[in-house]
Amino acid sequence: MVSMDGIILGRVRLDSAGKGVLEVPVDAPVFAYLNGDVISAGMLLYPGDDVVIVPSANGTKVDIQFEGDGAAINQAYHEAQQNRNDFDKWNGKYYFHLPPDEFLKAKDSLRSYYDQLLTQLKPDDQIPAERLDLIKRQMDMHVAFYQFNFAIGKDSAEIPAQVRKFVSKIPVDTMAIQTGMFDYALIASQFYRNEISDAIYEENKEVDGDSLETIFPILVEQKIKAAKYPGLVEDLVRAMGVHVQIAMNGLTPDLLKTARKLGKELGSDDFKNAIHEDVAKWEKIGPGKPAPDFSGLTPDGKKLALSDLRGRIVYVDIWATWCGYCIEEFPDSQKMQEEFKGNDKVAFLYVSVDQDTLAWKKMMAGKKVPNGLHMLHGTNGPQSIWNLYHVSGIPRYLLIDGDGRMVAAHAERPSSGNVQAELRKLLTARHIAEK
Template sequence: MKLHRLMPVIAAMAFTSTYAGPVPASALAVIQGKATNEKVKKITLYAVKEGRKEEVATAAVNENHAFAFAVPAPKEGFYYVSSTDTKGRDARVYLKAGDQLQLTLNGSDYTLQSGSAENKALQQWDQHLKEIMLPAINIDTVTFESYFPVLEAFVPKVAGWKKAVNTPNKRFNDLLKFQMDVDMEYAAMSFLLMPRPKHPTVEQRPAFYRQIIQDKKYADARLLQDGDGARIISLYSTFHMITFMPKERPKTSEGLQNLVALFGNDSIKAVAITQSLTAYNTFEKLTEAMAPVQQYLVTDLQKERYLAYEKTLRHFAAGEPAINFSGVDVTGNKVSLQDLKGKVVVVDVWATWCGPCKEEMPHLSKLEEEMEGKNVVFLGCSVDEAKDKEKWIDFVKKQEMKGTQIFMSGWSDITKSYDIKGIPRFMVFDQKGNIVSVDAPRPSEPALKALIEKTLTKG
């Protein structure tokens, strides 16, 4: 099938490319195919981001049930092609620049008509894997009495299949061999943790289940190149728990500590944490559990997932604990909201480019003078971009700004945590570090001074 004939149904993907100009044909990867189910109208292509599938493009199915994706300079690795009738199993493919794939989607199965050596090897494995994966997710008729013999017969064959993986791409060969072990464990744990009329005892499990449990499990971050990697991490933590059922429920503060101790890689620990957030249904329980493991969340995506869930537990009501944030002052020292606990804290979120912010500054300066000697600190938080830090320092010095001034490096944690869409924004926190108001009156309004004085009297 010629590419130009499929152009009406091609979905060009917005992938980051290393090329400054048009992507050369040699760097373009193309996936073409057909869906055998006439009811399917749309096909979705997923990339993998930190162990989860991330939708990157959709393609309409034309009158001949055909679809196509053009992927400019793809990041080499696993991708997933999905139709609405895949029943939980997507077609897994391997893409690199220049690949040309042609496949047929048939519900939970796919057939590769043509493609790279990597994809031929991958489909061979996926066809083998169906022996243990499809019955693992069948909760209607498959029992452990019927499944365990299939699993036990399957496991010894894998060593021979690994030896047969010998494409010209050594990186792929190593990844697929690693993935084979991951896939087997995924299937075995999925079977055990699916709802069924009857479950086996630990003693009835085949020996394969015993070798799944390991100290510092998943020490290889390649697991996060798998679109089901995050789910596998969650499955393992559940499998570990039911295997070694604790006599007593762990303390809230120890839950995530115990979880990350299961794994041997910091990136995998971070995903385990973000996968487990919904176990905490109050803000207090969540923040208590997060305190000893917060350092593992280092990527923007990990932090965003945590903050998004944290927000679902908060309504920013008066009396709720503040969400901590931090910045650096003009001398480079780190200052956080938590550092100021014990005082009433008046926060001013502003920027040097913000006209309304500047209009409030004379009123703020007057208010600071009126509050001098009282248990109040004024904390200015600049959301100027990192590139404008020197401009901010010069502005603070030139304007002789009072209080404590810190630099937040852009539209950062403070704006995300407190859902700040526009500035200036004033917030007030009490001496205990709790919220008084996250949308307080401006200094030009007498109500702000009254609010501060009222908070001071409450102690």
């Protein structure tokens, strides 16, 4: 619910007849997802459930049928999941691009569809009221997410008043957290970014950027505490806040202090573990740690690896041709290089994460990039720069010393004007060490 990464409960390989049995550990009700080559389905699982999934008869509107425990609930949930995409567009437009009045019609249509599904389910011996309540909560949460997603990035005038009021607060539903409703995790993430993080930036526009970054974790904690959410909801938003801040800024001393505080105060072991994992993975690329190696192809088709530059201080610029913010930094990057022209102890490495090789080659040929070393590294595998350095957005900059050790996993931008001083300091330290 914090990182929104999937947790694999188990795997099964079907036999030649297309059959298989899978046992998974479930100690409380949980929303899970079955994913296979030809079958995908959302399910609500309870401890002790014996669930059977079989192909639907030809001509039916859904591809599979549930039998056994919770069959009716899971059938309705699966049908709802299959038909969600039908509501992503309204009269040919994606719902988040609709004008306010049209969006309200789309939202009401989604709500009506879910209500119709729910009227087919009646609490009785076969459908316990508790399961019915959870599936209704899940459908309510998707309608909530529908509104939160519509409101992202829009001015107040573009959002209907009722939606604007709704998304100004996070829905309070501890059962959504306990049962792992993915829509609720998405809402919590969006709520943190829009109503907490963005609000703090807006409220502190006059504060110097570096000063604000130092006190930002404290301001986040204060704003969340002031809202007085129920314990589990507050814990999720606090954990989500630290998770997002670490992803965006790396593990700064102030964030590390806040993370350790949460490790003592959060009531949920799952949330504590999520923050602990964030801290652990960033500490692996903390100052003084070996910089993970990566490689790519130069414009002339030769292989180049970070390790090939050992002995030189390396400033790494992670960018792409489609990233406007990246390209805006190039003039300052070129000016920065001029200060170290002829110094073979400093290397400027530009790592493109483009998937479109032709777009990269065209831009390189057009001489619209700074001088320096260039490589194409468009992979997203386990050993990609995305994963090795936990890149969540670009541009992103790394600073690595001559011994191949990390100086900064979130180095400053060329336009900051501060990189040159850091490079000179590293050069001085290396010169002294060589003596």
